[in-house]
Amino acid sequence: DSGVTQTPKHLITATGQRVTLRCSPRSGDLSVYWYQQSLDQGLQFLIQYYNGEERAKGNILERFSAQQFPDLHSELNLSSLELGDSALYFCASSPGLAGEYEQYFGPGTRLTVT
């Protein structure tokens, strides 16, 4: 158990819909990362937050957005969903920004868009 929790574990929704994925980082970790894992693209970095502020963006679509709240939990919002958005979405956390910190991964949310 990494200490990172993600809800829900599974999500099935239709095209065009909007969903919210939730992540609670390990106690004390200030940095949260979102990754998308799909068969064709592999594991891709989406976005990072540190202590409530956006710090880095990767291959995140404009239809996707995220935020980190004062209690440090984070939400990833996916809108106007397409079939290609079906994937496993991981949240990871680390104590800070320094590169040597390990990122601890949650169990993921499996999103299926039908």
Next chain:
Amino acid sequence: AQSVTQLDSQVPVFEEAPVELRCNYSSSVSVYLFWYVQYPNQGLQLLLKYLSGSTLVKGINGFEAEFNKSQTSFHLRKPSVHISDTAEYFCAVRVFNQAGTALIFGKGTTLSVSS
């Protein structure tokens, strides 16, 4: 831009045999290197990491990796595998920029251990 290439998508081996999972990276700056393991229906778990110092890094579950700067490689090895090592293995590099630090992952190598 940084990138990671895992040279084998699938590696089948017999139990108690040695295994090497190959990883090459490209980067114009110094990087940190990581190997993660993903068991079926689970998240990623860190096996080991190279930050600096000794180029031979030991990790959990008997795995080790060697950093070779001249060949830009970070191959993962285990002298004797178990059935329980069957999993997906990901090599990753840490990217630095002013805003944050993200992991760039390879496509993964599926290790299948059979008896």
